[in-house]
Amino acid sequence: MEKCAIITGSSSGLGLEITKSLLFSGYTVFGGSRSGTELEHDNFYDVELDITSSESVEEFFETVREFTDQVHLVVNNAGICEMQSLSETSTENFELHLATNTLGPFLLFQGLESxxxxxxxxIISILSTAAHYGYPNVAAYNASKFGQLGLIQSLKKEWKDYKVRFTNLFPGAIDTPLWDKVGSKFSRDKMLKTSDFMTVFNFIVHAPPTIQFPEMTFLHKDGFLE
Ligand SMILES: NC(=O)c1ccc[n+]([C@@H]2O[C@H](COP(=O)([O-])OP(=O)(O)OC[C@H]3O[C@@H](n4cnc5c(N)ncnc54)[C@H](OP(=O)(O)O)[C@@H]3O)[C@@H](O)[C@H]2O)c1
Structure with a gap:
């Protein structure tokens, strides 16, 4: 088998574009999501995955194990984002952000170790500028991405002896289907395009393995959304 990649959230937006690009580059890709994709390719395994469920993550890795026990590239991408003021945010919604964006990567990394x-x-994680900076009306998203960054920073030290590479990406807003669900009035013209994101992603993935990119922040030239 050629190089293997795992990606969470392969059914939409960045995850779908990354999946297509990795397949084009010759990777065998195990993509996980709840809704799946119509993408068909001999080297693509569209695996059902609910990143918030430990049972589902275990089953995902059992499926991967049927084909390989070595993963060359991991894209920690699945995530949700909704915009609501603190008073509008329900406890359930806050918990769902933590379950998807923080607990999810924790379960992913636990399953990944072997x-x-x-x-x-x-290991490339698609975080967000919201893992570094607080924005108004996205407390749940902010908290969950800050939490994910803490998890990764701890793990990076814990897994030091594996000598694996970690790359944390902190993109600003990107025009993907995520914004259909966010409930904001921001102009899509002031967001990066998915192709912009892929320029950065492919540069990092295809760089010589002797180089590491610990962190990269990038956003639309006009700056943060206001
Ligand atoms: N778009 C932006 O402006 C932007 C900016 C910075 C960072 N990001 C980050 O980039 C990542 C991808 O976002 P996107 O813009 O591509 O959003 P998107 O188009 O909404 O895609 C989100 C993906 O996450 C998956 N997902 C959500 N909940 C899941 C769950 N419980 N289990 C498994 N998969 C789940 C979805 O699959 P199913 O629904 O099929 O499960 C989907 O494939 C996210 O982590 C997001 O925070 C996005």
């Missing part, structure tokens, strides 16, 4: 290839695996 698939790591020493000195080789590259």
């Amino acid at each position: 698939f790591l290839i020493k000195d080789e695996t590259h």
